[in-house]
Amino acid sequence: MNKYEHKQIEKKWQDIWDEKSCFVAPQDYTKPKFYALVEFPYPSGQGLHVGHPRSYTALDIVARKRRMQGFNVLYPMGWDAFGLPTENFAIKNHVHPAEVTKKNIARFKSQLKSLGLSFDWSREINTTDPSYYKWTQWIFLQLFKKGLAYKKEMNVNWCTSCKCVLANEEVVNGVCERCGSEVVHKTKSQWMLKITEYAQRLIDDLDEVDFVERVKIQQKNWIGRSTGAEVNFKTTTGDILTVYTTRPDTLFGATYMVISPEHPIIEEKWANKLNNIDAVRAYREEAARKSDFERTELNKDKTGVCIDGVRAVNPVNGKEIPIFVSDYVLMGYGTGAIMAVPAHDDRDWEFAKAFGCDIIEVVSGGEDVQKAAFTAKDETGILVNSEFLNGKTVKDAIPAMIAWLEENGIGHAKVQYKLRDWVFSRQRYWGEPIPIVWCDKCGWVPVPEDQLPLTLPNVDSYEPTENGESPLAKMTDWVNTTCPCCGGKAKRETDTMPQWAGSSWYFLRYMDPNNNNALASKEAMEYWGPVDWYNGGMEHTTLHLLYSRFWHKFLYDIGVVPTKEPYAKRTSHGMILGENGEKMSKSRGNVVNPDEIVETYGADTMRLYEMFIGDFEKAAPWSPKSIKGCHRFVERVWNLFDKIEPSDAYSKQHEVLMHKTIKKVGEDIENLKANTAIAAMMSMVNDFYDKGINRAEYKTLLKLICPFAPHVAEELWSMLGETSVLSLEAWPEYDESKTQESSIQIAVQVNGKLRATISLPVDCEQQLAIDTALADEKIQKAVEGKNIIKTIVVKNKIVNLVVK
RNA sequence: GCCGCCAUGGCGGAACUGGUAGACGCAAGGGACUUAAAAUCCCUCGGUAGCGAUACCGUGCCGGUUCGAUUCCGGCUGGCGGCACCA
Numbered sequence: 028m029n030k031y032e033h034k035q036i037e038k039k040w041q042d043i044w045d046e047k048s049c050f051v052a053p054q055d056y057t058k059p060k061f062y063a064l065v066e067f068p069y070p071s072g073q074g075l076h077v078g079h080p081r082s083y084t085a086l087d088i089v090a091r092k093r094r095m096q097g098f099n100v101l102y103p104m105g106w107d108a109f110g111l112p113t114e115n116f117a118i119k120n121h122v123h124p125a126e127v128t129k130k131n132i133a134r135f136k137s138q139l140k141s142l143g144l145s146f147d148w149s150r151e152i153n154t155t156d157p158s159y160y161k162w163t164q165w166i167f168l169q170l171f172k173k174g175l176a177y178k179k180e181m182n183v184n185w186c187t188s189c190k191c192v193l194a195n196e197e198v199v200n201g202v203c204e205r206c207g208s209e210v211v212h213k214t215k216s217q218w219m220l221k222i223t224e225y226a227q228r229l230i231d232d233l234d235e236v237d238f239v240e241r242v243k244i245q246q247k248n249w250i251g252r253s254t255g256a257e258v259n260f261k262t263t264t265g266d267i268l269t270v271y272t273t274r275p276d277t278l279f280g281a282t283y284m285v286i287s288p289e290h291p292i293i294e295e296k297w298a299n300k301l302n303n304i305d306a307v308r309a310y311r312e313e314a315a316r317k318s319d320f321e322r323t324e325l326n327k328d329k330t331g332v333c334i335d336g337v338r339a340v341n342p343v344n345g346k347e348i349p350i351f352v353s354d355y356v357l358m359g360y361g362t363g364a365i366m367a368v369p370a371h372d373d374r375d376w377e378f379a380k381a382f383g384c385d386i387i388e389v390v391s392g393g394e395d396v397q398k399a400a401f402t403a404k405d406e407t408g409i410l411v412n413s414e415f416l417n418g419k420t421v422k423d424a425i426p427a428m429i430a431w432l433e434e435n436g437i438g439h440a441k442v443q444y445k446l447r448d449w450v451f452s453r454q455r456y457w458g459e460p461i462p463i464v465w466c467d468k469c470g471w472v473p474v475p476e477d478q479l480p481l482t483l484p485n486v487d488s489y490e491p492t493e494n495g496e497s498p499l500a501k502m503t504d505w506v507n508t509t510c511p512c513c514g515g516k517a518k519r520e521t522d523t524m525p526q527w528a529g530s531s532w533y534f535l536r537y538m539d540p541n542n543n544n545a546l547a548s549k550e551a552m553e554y555w556g557p558v559d560w561y562n563g564g565m566e567h568t569t570l571h572l573l574y575s576r577f578w579h580k581f582l583y584d585i586g587v588v589p590t591k592e593p594y595a596k597r598t599s600h601g602m603i604l605g606e607n608g609e610k611m612s613k614s615r616g617n618v619v620n621p622d623e624i625v626e627t628y629g630a631d632t633m634r635l636y637e638m639f640i641g642d643f644e645k646a647a648p649w650s651p652k653s654i655k656g657c658h659r660f661v662e663r664v665w666n667l668f669d670k671i672e673p674s675d676a677y678s679k680q681h682e683v684l685m686h687k688t689i690k691k692v693g694e695d696i697e698n699l700k701a702n703t704a705i706a707a708m709m710s711m712v713n714d715f716y717d718k719g720i721n722r723a724e725y726k727t728l729l730k731l732i733c734p735f736a737p738h739v740a741e742e743l744w745s746m747l748g749e750t751s752v753l754s755l756e757a758w759p760e761y762d763e764s765k766t767q768e769s770s771i772q773i774a775v776q777v778n779g780k781l782r783a784t785i786s787l788p789v790d791c792e793q794q795l796a797i798d799t800a801l802a803d804e805k806i807q808k809a810v811e812g813k814n815i816i817k818t819i820v821v822k823n824k825i826v827n828l829v830v831k
Numbered sequence: 832g833c834c835g836c837c838a839u840g841g842c843g844g845a846a847c848u849g850g851u852a853g854a855c856g857c858a859a860g861g862g863a864c865u866u867a868a869a870a871u872c873c874c875u876c877g878g879u880a881g882c883g884a885u886a887c888c889g890u891g892c893c894g895g896u897u898c899g900a901u902u903c904c905g906g907c908u909g910g911c912g913g914c915a916c917c918a
Contacts, residue, residue, distance in 0.1 A: 244835060245913060253917075272918060285918090329916085355916040365918045373832080374916055445917055565912075639856070641844055645837080646911080653843060656856045659871095666871085703845065706855035713855090716872085774851035779899035781851055819898055825850045829898045 031665040033629025037738040041143055049754055050094075050102065050145040056554040058099040063090045064534055064594075066563040066571070067105045067152075069526075070131035071112055075138040076611065077619045077637070077649060078603045082562050084634045085600065085643060085699060087144045089560065091734035092696050094145070095758035101555055102145055103537035105152035106132050110526045111189060111205060114457035118489045124457045128155055138622065143630045143737050145754070150540045154529030159536060160459045161480035162546040163528050166578060168462060168473045169585055175221040176451065178471060183450055185213040190491040192217060194450045194525065197570075201321075212315065215495065218461060218522065220449040222577045226250050227442075229576055238597040239644070242568050249569040251445025256429050258366065258438035260284060260339045263347070266296050268339055271361035271443055274371065274404075275432065276424035279413040280389035281366035284339045284350045285331065285378070287358040288314045302335040307352050314354040329355055329378040341366075342437045343414075353378065361443055369400065376400035389413045390421060449574065451525060456489045456498040458523030466510035466517040475511050483523075497521040530571050531578040534558050534593060546587070553589050561594040564602075572597070598699055601645040603637075608648045619649050631736035632658040638701035638735065660705075661739055663712050664732060667720060668743060674721035681724055683768050684714060689761035692731050701735065708732060722747070727759045775800040776827040777809045785826075793820045800826040 044050060063086045068079060090102040108128045117124040132153070139146070152159055170176040184193040188208035192215060197204045222229075230250055233243045255273035262268055268284065286292065288311035298304060310332045331353030338347045355374055356365050369379035369386045376399070379386055386396055390408040393401025401408065403421070410416040415431065416424045432438035452461070462474035462481040474481050484505040489498050499521040500506065510517035532546065538555040539547035563572070579593040604610060605617025612618065624633045635657040641647035677685045688711050695704035708731060715724070726747065733740040733753050744753040767789055773796070775783045783805040787796055797818055800806055810830050817829035 241835060241912090248834060248914065251914085251917065255918080270918080274918080353916090355918090357917070360917045362918095367918085372918070374918075377916095443917080445914090569913085639843090647843070650843065650857070653857050660856085662871090702843095703855080706845075709855055772851080776850085776899070779850095779897090784851065817898060819850090821850055825899085827850080827898055 028666075028669050031662055031739070033631065033661075033738070036742045037141070037143060037630050040738045040741045041140060043741075043752065044143075044145070044754065047752060048149070049752055050100075050147050051149050052099055052101040052103075052147050054551075055099055056550065058097070060101065060555060060559075061090070061093040061098040062101045062555050062557075062559045063093075064103070064537075064558045064561045066567065067107050067530070067533060068135060069107050069110055069112075070128065070135045072116055072127070072131055073613075074131075074134050075621050077621050077624075078611070080142055080144075080621060080633065081603055081637050081640075081643075082564070082600045083139070083144050084142070084637050085701060086560065086562050087634075088638070088696055088701055088734040091145055091737065091754060092693070092758060094754065095730070095733070095756060097757070100145075101150075101537065102147060103150045103152075104139065104144070104146040104148070105150075105533060105537070106135070106154065107526065107530050107533070108132065108153055108155040109458045109524075109529060111191070111455065111457070114455060114489055117457070123485070124489065125155065128153075141625050141630055142621070142633065145737075150537050152533060152536050152540050154459075154533065155457075157480040157482050158541075158543070160529065162536070163459050163524065163532070164462045164474075164479050164481060165476060165546065166532060166582070167459075167524070167528070168476060168479075169587075170220060170581060171463065171471075171473055173581075173585065175224065175581065177219055177221070178216055179219050180214065180216045181219075181450075182212050183215050183217055184210045185215075185495070186210055189455075190493075190495065191454050192450055192452060194527075194570075195447055213495065217450050218452040218463075218520075220451050220577075222449045222574070223444060223446055225577050225580055226252070226444040226446050228580060229573065232576075232580075232592055236592050236595060236597070238594075239599055241565070242572070242597055242599060245565070245568045246573055249446065249573065251443075253443050253445075255441055255443065256432060256438050257362065257441040258342065258432060260342060260366065262340070262350070263338045264296065264300055266292060266337075268292065268350070268364050269362045270364045270366045271441060272366055274368065274421075274425070275428040275438070276410060276413075276416060276419075276421055277368040277371045277389050278341070278343050278366065278428060279416070280368040280370050280387045281341050281348065282369060282379070282385040282387055283348045283367045285353050285356045285365050285367055285375075286350060287356040287363040288352050288354055289358040290352075290363045293352070297334070297337055300336050303332065306332050307334065310352055310354075317354075329353060329374070329381050331355075331378065331382065333382065342432075342435075349384070351378075351382065359447065360445065370396040371400055371402055373400045373402060387412060389416075449577075451528075452522035453525050454491055454495055454497040454522055456483070456486060456491075456523065458525065459483075459528055460499070461520040461522055461524060463520045464508060464510060464517045465520065466512060466515060468515055469510055469512040469517075472510055472512045472517070478511075497523060499523070527571060527574050531575040532582070534561075534575075535582075535588065549589075556588065557590045557592055558594045558596075560596045560598070562598045562600060565599050568599075598644070600643055601641075601647060603640070604646055604648045606649055606651070611649075619651075624654065628654060628658045629661070629738070631661050631739045635660065635705060635736055639705045641702060643699045643701065657705075660709055660712065661736060663716070664728070664736075665739065665743065667712065667715055667725065667728075668746065670715070670720055671725050672719060672721040675723050676721075677723055677727075678719075678721055680718055681714070681720075682765055684711060685724060685727055686761040686763075686765040687767075689727065689731065689759050690763075690766050693758070693761075696734065705735065708735075729753060730756060730759050771823055773823065774825045775803060775806055776825055777806065778829060779827060782806055782809045789823060793822075796820050796826050800828065 065082045065086050090100050094100045113124045113127050116127050184198045186193055186203040186208055188206050198210050203210055230247055253273050256275040257269055257271050260268045331351045334350045339350050341348055367375040369375040370388045371390055388396040389412050391411045392408040406420050408421045410419045410424045416427060429440050460481045460483055464472045466472050484502055486498050486502055506519050508517050508519055535547050539551035542548055575593055582588040583591050607617055609615055636654045639657055688707050691707045692704045729740045729744050737754055741753045770786050770788050772784050773787055774781055775785055783803045785799050785803055813830040815828050815830050819827040
């Protein structure tokens with residue numbers, strides 16, 4: 028028999044699959060469907076990383092199995108190709124970003140093809156293709172028309188190196204997520220999307236989908252719902268200062284108030300009433316000058332200024348209390364003002380200690396509140412010094428106080444979210460143009476839908492400007508236009524959309540990728556939607572995954588898509604780390620190039636190793652040595668070919684093994700446990716080396732291996748004389764009643780310690796189990812001279828004798 | 832600080848709803864084949880004691896529940912990820 032030559036075999040079968048369009052999902056809407064999705068990559072200049080195939084192979088295995096089970100399977104791939112690295116490369120090397128993108132895509136595509144992934148390449152999409160971003164722009168216009176896209180002058184995160192605005196989600200520890208440079212605050216007019224309007228539904232509908240729990244938790248935490256009350260405090264000037272609190276029960280303990288340095292009431296109402304307005308303004312300017320990074324770095328020591336000239340009145344007891352300005356109160360959350368209860372809040376306590384404010388205990392049950400704040404919200408605390416709340420638990424006092432506030436018109440229950448609206452503008456070239464025009468007469472006017480796509484014009488230079496304008500602003504020919512509304516002079520919006528725009532709806536486009544009249548046809552969306560199984564990285568939980576759920580819900584509301592949620596199931600893979608256990612990165616020098624593995628061992632070995640490396644959901648270090656084990660397995664399957672006996676039925680000795688393994692492999696694939704599925708197949712092959720194998724057994728083995736190592740499986744299948752394409756053959760069936768041997772080894776314990784193993788018929792009577800156990804020599808020795816006071820028999824598992 | 836996850840041989844990792852810990856693979860050691868090496872095939876492989884049958888110990892640490900705990904509960908220690916002055 029021939030030697031195993033992976034290069035020839037893999038090329039051969041990839042060509043055959045292509046020629047026969049084996050993985051093209053037909054527009055046959057009568058068969059049961061299965062839509063498997065993996066996150067489409069950003070085609071970077073570095074090419075594929077070994078991390079990419081982990082996700083792709085895992086769902087490829089599921090897709091291949093489902094295809095063999097008769098499903099109409101859609102497993103598509105495309106390119107999320109707008110983005111900064113491409114633009115920066117273009118600037119540096121004086122090439123058009125579209126050229127760079129084209130080249131990178133070609134490289135990625137050939138790399139993906141070399142892995143034998145069963146993508147339907149006829150549905151390939153590219154977010155930078157005008158026929159694609161036409162619909163990204165169209166969705167934006169719908170958001171605009173419904174008032175969910177709006178322009179706002181606001182304090183934004185500005186990356187000093189990218190020269191670009193960042194969304195809150197893109198700022199990590201006060202630095203730019205992408206380049207690590209300092210992020211400062213800047214006031215700019217920005218397009219915003221009202222994701223906050225969907226906050227509650229984004230939480231509630233998580234109950235309807237099958238997402239791994241950590242994804243749900245992380246999304247809920249990010250949205251950050253809290254319940255409490257808004258309370259109005261009167262001030263000595265007669266103005267009302269509204270606060271939000273989650274602890275209305277502690278209102279009797281509010282001994283001062285704090286407002287954010289940027290609170291508008293200072294300049295609007297109090298500018299000429301404060302004796303120390305200069306000090307307040309100086310403090311505000313100092314706070315504004317700090318970057319996010321500095322502000323969080325310095326968050327240990329509380330700073331602030333007491334307002335001189337206005338005081339507030341605690342509405343529950345009429346006491347006058349001071350008002351402070353401090354940067355520990357944020358303008359972007361709640362009302363930008365708080366009531367401070369130092370006895371029961373750590374931050375207020377620290378501030379009170381620094382500024383000598385009163386600390387009054389209103390919840391008993393903790394230590395001395397002069398020494399530390401008592402913040403427990405459970406039943407341990409009982410209200411004191413709080414008139415009508417005295418004696419109540421915190422849990423009961425909260426609704427009681429809210430009821431009292433509502434009765435007296437002082438306040439009301441309120442739900443707050445940490446989630447903020449999505450900053451949607453980017454001052455860069457390589458993104459979707461925002462299809463809006465500014466007209467001095469008509470304001471912001473949408474580009475008429477029949478004029479979409481609004482294509483990106485060619486510019487001479489992609490450099491962002493120092494003043495923070497998009498490179499498009501320099502294109503006066505393009506910028507100057509006429510108002511679609513009144514026909515007068517108008518200017519185009521020059522900001523572009525963020526990278527997250529194109530990926531927020533791409534899964535819909537795969538359903539019907541060439542449609543020029545809609546983002547996808549109704550029939551296609553009704554058949555294919557929702558995505559049955561979506562796998563991707565945890566790093567996208569609060570970005571892409573949340574954004575795309577938001578867009579989908581919006582599209583559902585306007586009747587474009589038929590389901591509330593885009594993805595029925597979401598799983599998440601762990602990262603592949605370098606050999607040293609650290610994250611793979613160029614700077615650490617531990618990056619593994621998948622091409623080398625494919626070259627040396629072949630795609631089948633690569634695929635097996637990516638799956639065998641460990642628990643799919645956990646991070647795992649790359650190990651070049653372990654790859655050999657997977658390669659040996661492939662060769663052992665290959666060499667087994669010479670040992671095949673001619674028989675068309677499973678041999679008696681292997682019958683249970685066959686049925687058991689079919690069951691195990693099938694279940695493991697569905698549970699993303701390809702690692703143990705491979706282990707089971709390795710065991711099976713070991714057994715065949717021991718005891719021989721026949722044709723029927725070999726055929727089943729090849730079918731089981733096919734989703735994991737499809738090329739070698741196809742080649743061996745054809746070597747058997749079969750003329751069909753194995754990838755389209757039927758998945759093997761098993762018989763539950765034949766998955767167990769008729770007799771079984773069970774453990775016999777004495778006082779919970781293993782003392783012997785005995786062989787018993789499956790599901791045998793308890794008494795027989797006990798008798799057999801007692802008849803065992805070792806057991807007799809172990810219980811000799813002792814009284815058996817109890818026997819525990821667990822069917823097919825153990826017999827435990829309790830002796831004294 | 833808050834939320835979530837994790838801790839098992841020399842290594843990656845198995846172990847169903849509490850029931851024979853260490854499947855499968857890597858590395859290592861031994862053997863066969865070979866002039867030799869590679870490859871392949873076979874055997875051993877948690878620790879201690881013993882020639883051996885076997886005994887005792889062993890799933891980060893301390894304690895609990897149970898006939899029985901890697902698995903459940905309480906308290907620690909260490910690591911990873913997310914959020915972070917969110918009122």
